[in-house]
Amino acid sequence: EPEVTQTPSHQVTQMGQEVILRCVPISNHLYFYWYRQILGQKVEFLVSFYNNEISEKSEIFDDQFSVERPDGSNFTLKIRSTKLEDSAMYFCASSLGQLVSGNTIYFGEGSWLTVV
């Protein structure tokens, strides 16, 4: 079965450093997402991306965050200057079409970010 792949699986970074998390969505999917889950807490929406632009973002997704689809296969999340509270598991996801139309969203295995 096709899957969403994420790298790295785990990254430790110093506070203030920039981090790029990478994702390869399922190849024919058109909608891409980033979610995060702080340890022991619920999964939270960050951003959705369609047609090469952000379609929705949450309050969490402030100016420190950016997303990019640099080529036809990768989808990246950049955190410009990491803070301790950015430590979380970051999940990339993709779907063929809009979720409200009944399309399934597929999550990757996550990238665990630890900011020290």
Added chain:
Amino acid sequence: SQKIEQNSEALNIQEGKTATLTCNYTNYSPAYLQWYRQDPGRGPVFLLLIRENEKEKRKERLKVTFDTTLKQSLFHITASQPADSATYLCALGENTGNQFYFGTGTSLTVIP
């Protein structure tokens, strides 16, 4: 304020019994509701979606109900197996856009 609440305690049941998990919400008008399974350290895996105009949906041993009057969804796993042990998440989606909101999850343990 908006809330999505799932069983507050972890749920332990005997193998073969039916597990019933609840998802209650306030101050949302969801167009659909989804259930996911999440294993430790892994990403959520989609299980079922039910729309606001559907009362019940089934898939193999899984059954979901959706009561928009009670603002509640119930998720049932019949003939439960130890392999069903995981955290189960409900998520609400609205009529526009692709954003949806997860509940806190319920940890289910099926005891052999």
